[in-house]
Amino acid sequence: MSQNTFDGVRTAIIANKVDGIVREMTNTLLRSARSAVINSARDFSCAILTDDDQLLTAAEGIPVHVFGAQLQAQALRAAHPDMREGDAYLDNNPYVGNSHAADHTILVPVFVDGEHLFTAVTKAHQADVGNSIPTTYHAAAKDVYEEGAVIFPTVKVQTNYENVDDVIRMCRTRIRVPSQWYGDFLAELGAARVAERRLKELVAKYGVETIRQFVTDWLDYSETVMAKAIESLPAATLRNTGRHDAFDPFLPDGLDFGVRIDIKPDQGRIDVDLTENGPNVDCGLNLTEATTRAAVFGGVFNAIPARVPKNSGAFRRVVVEMNEGSAVGKPKFPHSCSVATTNVTDRLINCVGAAFAQLGEPYGVAEGAVGVGAGYAVLSGRDRRTDEDFVNQLCITANGGPGSAYADGWVTYGVPCVSGLMYRDSVEIDEIKMPIRYKHLRMVPDTSGAGKYRGAPSFEFAYTPTADPISVIYPCDGQIAPSKGVAGGEDGARAAAWLEDADGTRSQLPNTVAMVLQSGQTVHGFDASGGGYGPPLQRDPRLVLEDVLEGWETAEHATATYGVEFIDTPDGLAVDDAATERRRS
Known part of the structure; x- marks a missing residue:
């Protein structure tokens, strides 16, 4: 970064303006989407990329969505070198840049006077993408064919601002509740077009050259901040391991993995080596390149005590090595990556962040609660109130956040891949949109991972159909291996779930559930909690x-x-x- 040309005040002003554009995109999508997983749970993200495919800003975007969005822009450029104003593209290809098939991404190239300056990105987790079973988390799928989702590798869906109807008709034909999907699709397009207008206004105000200088300065500044944060760390080589629960029968031994982290303060760089991990597994738990990178970046940002802009400038200082054809690395087609955004991603975020606690205070963080369990289940069936099919993912749970060297865990953390940036569902909206009734939702005392700073506690809930049977599908982790405490802190509580029959008898549910919940039956869910940081007697x-x-x-x-x-x-x-x-x- 050249100190002769760097204008700190101007850079800060424009950086806040582009963050404001992303927040306007976010509000547009939140208020116009149809499915509850988007307009209630906020399971979506928005971002702005540069013309040379770098992440410029994502404001409060969910890390697992946006920390790999630049890979999607690279794939777009490779497939469509002749992009033009008025184009829009749909991408959900997990093998070339996307997070997983359920995250439908709209990419809109932004042109000013015929020159490509930005790419606006909206990414939203769909309630349904045409999987072979009604869920977007198909953990049992041995490959992408069994998974069943339609894959769109940066496919053009608008040209000259007009829809490419063939692609839309494909989706409406293949997806279970087409009107809901189409409403979400329009909401994503609308949010991206809002960004297009606002970015054009920004360039009109400051001029192309000033904006180009800002982009260079902002990314270089972010790299400098990250480099200085790393220079303040002690030189060290850290090793840590993680483990995902066994999923019978398709992952009977669970999944063990490891990470090596070389902190090089003299170079202002962190090297993260994942190359010792095993091959792809024959189920939907494989990571994608985007989620692997996002997990590493997220774990590093959680662990270092510094405020660093989250963009490609900062990413330059974290070098990630991974294997192709690895469950914790790049997937090899046609292995399924249906659950790539959570589960193993959550474990990897925890593994990286907790490794830094080996340095002692104030570094590192305990493990946050894992488990996309009954509170994140995908529900589907027929709603007799409307005589129409429904499908939607719940997000009624809380999951305990990890203790750190500074603070107790965040109560509504969610899971590590979202780090508290999603919302919990509104009970009323869920009961309006789906034929279910919640019996109770409550925090559970004495469940926090104890420590000098404790993890956040567990959360308990129960729901039942109001009349007709409903399908319930989810892939819970954390019923066997808990979220670990660090630096003398204690582990968090394990997740659990029970099925209660109409006569009151209960049976414990396994990690992976795909069942039909009958009228009179109730699912009881119990979240994992976060691990503690430091000895409890020092609290x-x-x-x-x-x-x-x-x-x-x-x-x-x-x-x-x-x-x-x-x-x-x-x-x-x-x-x-x-x-x-x-x-x-």
Whole structure:
């Protein structure tokens, strides 16, 4: 970055303006989409890429969606070197840049006076993409053919601002609830066109040369910030391992993987080596190149105590090595990547972030809760209220965030791949859009991974059909291997789920579930919780007291786990300092 030409004030102003454009895209898509997984859970992201296929900004985009979007732009350029104004492209190809087949991505090249300057990107997780079973997480699929989704490798869907009707008719014919998909498709297109208009206005205000200089300066500045953050780290080689639960019968041994991280502060660089991991597995748990890179970047950003812009400039300082044909790397066609955005991705994010805790405070982070379980199930069936089919993914769960060197885990973390950036469903919207009823939703005390800073607690919920049977499909992880604590912190609670019959009898559900829930039956789900950071006996007793008063901990569990004694006073419960000191010593 040349200090002679760098204008910090101008760069900051324009950087905030392009972030504002992404937020306007986000609001447009959120308010105009039809499926609840998009307009209630916010399972989508928006981004702006440069003309040379670098991620410029994604504002609050979900990391697993946007940290690989530049790969999709590269694929677009390779397939369509003659892009023109008014074009729009649909991409969901997991083998060349996309996250997984369920993430339909719209890419709109933005031209000013015939010159390609940006590419606007909207990516939304669809409620259905035509899989062989009604779910977008087909964990059991041995390959992409069994998975069943229609793959669109950067296919043109608009030319001169007019729809290419052949492609749209293909989708409407193949996808289970076509009107819902088409509404979401139009919402994505609309959000991308909003970006196109706003970017043209931005260029008109500042001029092409100033905007080109800004792009160079902003990415170079981001690289410099990242380099300085790495230069402040101690030189080290870190190794860590992760494990995904066994999925019977198609992944009976589970999936073990490892990571090597070389921190090179003298070069301002981090090298991440994934090449020792095994080959693709014959099910839908394989990662894509985009999700592998996103997981590594996400884990690194979680672990280092620095505020770094999340764009391709910062990415330059993290070198990722991976194998082609590896479950934790690049997939080899036709292996299925149906669940590539979560499960193993979540485990890899945790593995990378937790590795940095080996450096001691203030580095690293515990493992966040995993488990796309019953609270993330895809439900489908016939709704007698409308006499129409329905399909949608729930996002009613919370999942506990990890403790860090600075703070307790985020309560509504979701799972590591979204890091709290998705919303929890509205109960009322879910019950309007689907023929289900929620029986209860509640936090569960005494479930946090204990630590100097604790993980966030588990969450429990239950739902049942209102009348007719409904299909319930999900691929839960975390019922066997918990989210690990670090630096002396304790592991989080494991996930679980039960099926309750009409007579009240209960049976525990396995990790992978594909069943028909009958009228009178209820699914009970229990989230995993986040791991703790640091020894529990080092937790500030005043924080422990606050946890008890807020209901996160019972007094008995707090005393047993954190060594804090309490006394009743005229003003209420208080810490017994002398008794606490004796117990802790």
